[in-house]
Amino acid sequence: MxxxxxxxxxxAAAGLLTTTAAQAAPxxxxxxxxxxxxxxxxxxxxxxxxxxxxxxxxxxxxxxxxxxxxxxxxxxxxxxxxxxxxxxxxxxxxxxxxxxxxxxxxxxxxxxxxxxxxxxxxxxxxCTGSVGGSPTPTPGDPTPTPTATPTSSPTPNDPTPSPGGPTPPPVSSVGGSGPYPAGYETVSNLDNHTLYRPASFPSRPLPVFLWGNGGCAANGTTALPFLREIASHGFLAISNGRPNGSGTETAAMLTQSMNWVVAENSRPGSWYYGRIDTTKIAVAGWSCGGLEAYEVSNDARVSTTMIFSSGLLDDNNDYQLRRLTKPIAYFVGGPGDIAYPNAMDDWGKLPSGLPAFMGNLPVGHGGTYGQTNGGEFGRVAVLYLKWRLLGDRTAGQTFVGGNCGLCANTQWTVQQKNLTL
Structure with a gap:
């Protein structure tokens, strides 16, 4: 910042911020x-x-x-x-x-x-909310007739404005096991990110999955198979960093993604117009990216937080745990994961009553993001997103209860807090 x-x-000092000449707005x-x-x-x-x-x-x-x-x-x-x-x-x-x-x-x-x-x-x-710029009547004036609020254009928080954007361009590297083969693209007004989306949009709006990379790397294709797999199930996944990019990412880039999806969903002329469910947003990250997800998890637009092989490094940051109000899920690489002690420490400090899931798979800190379709972490992440963002109770059974899908006859070690279907 x-x-x-x-x-x-x-x-501003160089005179580069210019004023657009345009007609006045009545x-x-x-x-x-x-x-x-x-x-x-x-x-x-x-x-x-x-x-x-x-x-x-x-x-x-x-x-x-x-x-x-x-x-x-x-x-x-x-x-x-x-x-x-x-x-x-x-x-x-x-x-x-x-x-x-x-x-x-x-x-x-x-x-x-x-x-x-x-x-x-x-x-x-x-700007007064009415035509003419004078919302307050002077004493003695008759009560004005209220001006109706226009309904032809969506507000930023409206998840379903009438779709009408242009046909989207092709995406690169199409794949994934879901019903909507997906790939990635870049856009000029979010040029420091990589967007993963279905090659053809489903009939419903796309819930959103925002991703911070391991090592704070601003490389949007570090976890390509994993993110593409999520998108192929009808989600819009946005990674910090351009494809094969360099440099360092920040938590502010996740917030930038959130603001972008809200703006694009309501912008006529965008191929995302009316096609994003801005009321269903997950923030997530691996390792350093998980720390970034913590930083923005208190944003009112966030529906759930997903922490992959990560945990707070400093007790002075425990306030980020205390302010959590939305469901959270941890996907960690087991005791051999260097982030395991920190993740488990965070687990013990979560607010009382917060819905939370902890899953450990003995794969170490590197996870399975580069495996075909993101490997086991990809499979489980899709199920969690279907449950939390699409309301799929069958997918939720993977995580809830003593007989949950990951609880028995799997390599996962599972803990639960306050989870209900």
Whole structure:
């Protein structure tokens, strides 16, 4: 985030953040949501609804009231001067139809308090949620007739807007054992990630599986067979890092993926438009990636957390366990896994009442991610996702009860807490 802040400041100083010339919006509404917050930082999602004539470019401005600072923004360009923030459309989302919604997100810093901005202005017009920019009647005026909220465009949290995106392009390296052969692709507006999806979309929206790699490696194809297997069962799996990429990934990249799926699901013109279930998101990771999954597991959009051969390295980070509220599952490589002691220590510190599964398979720290279809970890991960994100009770029997599918006549050693079907 510090690098993002420096980059933004440098761009603003160099005059690289330009303003798009566009017509004014006679009416607009803004939904500003703080989706995640931690000491000194936060993530926000912003959805702007155009209630006026179609726009070919937009500029949204607001002022922070408590000294907050934007450090990293996606789906737009940002400039901040003191408390005033200006966000301008990206090249791909400047066109907004009447009743249409455009979304972006950002990370920021705060101290003391983090109140929401009091007002927003779109292309110079105050956004009031109604046409004309004057929501408050003056004394003596008759009670105004409420303006109906447009329903033709989805909100960012709507998992099922009407699909209408273009035909998706082919994906690379198609395979997997599921009913929807899958491969991977990259997209320009999430270019530091690798997306695994079915070559042809199923009729239902795709639940989401977000993945952090072992070794904090920003290589999106490190676990290709494993991630492709998950996608072939009708999921959208997004890995930190480009295909065969280099460098180091961060937990913020998982949050970036979350914000991206919300924005793309509601963006007309995207081939993911209306095809992602943004109410069903799993965050997961292997080794270092598991530590990253812990960091973002308190995001309100997360449905479940999956920790693969990982555990907290420092007791000072135990607060990440105490704030868990959604089901969690551990898939560890047994006593020979270097992460085994840490994972078991975390298991003993989970909040009382939290639904949790612990499975140990004696394969060591390397897991089975590179085996055909992700090996046994791939098979079990798919079943867990079908249970938690698709509501498949049969798949849930793999994990629940004394006679669970992994409990007897398998190489797995299983522990359970507060699990019910």
């Amino acid at each position: 510090l690098a993002g802040a420096v980059g933004l400041a440098t761009a 009416g607009c509404g803004v939904d500003y949501t703080v989706s995640s917050s931690w000491p000194g930082g936060f993530t926000a999602a912003v959805a702007v609804t155009n209630l006026g004539d179609p726009l070919t470019g937009w500029k949204l401005t607001w002022s922070f009231t408590a000294g907050q600072t934007v450090t990293q923004l996606w789906n737009g360009s940002v400039a901040q001067s003191g408390s005033q923030v200006t966000v301008t459309n990206a090249a791909y989302n400047g066109t907004v139809a009447t009743g249409g919604t455009v979304s972006f997100g950002f990370n920021g810093t705060w101290t003391g308090s983090n109140p929401k901005p009091a007002s927003f202005t779109l292309n110079g017009v105050l």
